[in-house]
Amino acid sequence: MSTLRQQNPLIHCMTNLVVTNFTANGLLAIGASPVMAYAKEETHEMAEAADALLLNIGTPSETVIESMIHAGQAANKKGTPVILDPVGAGATSFRNELVARILQHVDITLIRGNAGEIAAILGEVGTVKGVDAQIKTDPVVLAKRAAEELNTLIVVTGEQDVVTDGSRTVTIKNGHEWLTRVVGTGCLLGGVLAAYLAINRDDKIKAAAEGLAHYGVAAERAFAKASDRGVASFQLEFLDALSTLSEEEAEPFYRMEWL
Numbered sequence: 001m002s003t004l005r006q007q008n009p010l011i012h013c014m015t016n017l018v019v020t021n022f023t024a025n026g027l028l029a030i031g032a033s034p035v036m037a038y039a040k041e042e043t044h045e046m047a048e049a050a051d052a053l054l055l056n057i058g059t060p061s062e063t064v065i066e067s068m069i070h071a072g073q074a075a076n077k078k079g080t081p082v083i084l085d086p087v088g089a090g091a092t093s094f095r096n097e098l099v100a101r102i103l104q105h106v107d108i109t110l111i112r113g114n115a116g117e118i119a120a121i122l123g124e125v126g127t128v129k130g131v132d133a134q135i136k137t138d139p140v141v142l143a144k145r146a147a148e149e150l151n152t153l154i155v156v157t158g159e160q161d162v163v164t165d166g167s168r169t170v171t172i173k174n175g176h177e178w179l180t181r182v183v184g185t186g187c188l189l190g191g192v193l194a195a196y197l198a199i200n201r202d203d204k205i206k207a208a209a210e211g212l213a214h215y216g217v218a219a220e221r222a223f224a225k226a227s228d229r230g231v232a233s234f235q236l237e238f239l240d241a242l243s244t245l246s247e248e249e250a251e252p253f254y255r256m257e258w259l
């Protein structure tokens, strides 16, 4: 998005140990400015300075969650968007409890998860294996239910992505299956959605849908270039595509449908 490059939003990422470098590089590629900050002594200041905050519980600890709540409350005071990625919700009771605590203390703008994680937040069991979804469910029905129960924007990702606030719903059928073979593509997407919400606060559903579609088209382009090599090349081509694919070039390939 050219506006994104011009505005260069600062994204405060509190993310997991696995995906930190990939998330920072992916955000730089789309034209945002990433910063990772975790210490309770500074997270409120960083969240206040940022244009959006990402809370990702992929490798959780009690200390980091306290820091996340601290940052989230500082962001809330300024009206800054807060995105939650409930990585591995449903895999352990600790993660379920952490998600509940974050939702209790922080006003979350958008939750982005795979279908298993979103179902787990709603109380379903056996929907997640480690950090991966283990259910085949209608993502539109699931996302709408989650948006209504949790009173926030929901993005369910998978073969088809869904964005909804419970009444307005859009599906995006871009992307490639190889995104599931590179670790961190869901987590980076949380950061990308934070960047899109940072620069478009008026219509958040549309902003999220455009972020998802652009991300998906970048993956399609990367697969076209790397399919005869393998997933390591795909990861590099994907970062290249995120950094070079303009909104104008990508838009004709968006497979977005408003329901």
Ligand code: ATP
Binding pocket: 113, 114, 115, 131, 132, 133, 157, 158, 159, 160, 161, 174, 175, 176, 177, 178, 179, 180, 184, 185, 186, 187, 189, 215, 216
């Ligand atoms: P999981 O851990 O279950 O892989 P995740 O948190 O990594 O979940 P995904 O649901 O894999 O998140 O979503 C990451 C990106 O991959 C999204 O852009 C999504 O559209 C895309 N994606 C996932 N599965 C497919 C698929 N089968 N075909 C096309 N795109 C996909």
Ligand code: TZP
Binding pocket: 016, 018, 019, 058, 059, 087, 131, 182, 183, 184, 185, 186, 187, 188
């Ligand atoms: N373990 C804890 S966090 C994490 C793993 C493998 C990364 C998950 O990344 P993604 O984006 O959900 O594939």
Ligand code: MG
Binding pocket: 179, 180, 181, 182, 183, 184, 185, 186
């Ligand atoms: Mg994945």
Ligand code: MG
Binding pocket: 087, 088, 114, 131, 186, 187
């Ligand atoms: Mg994930």
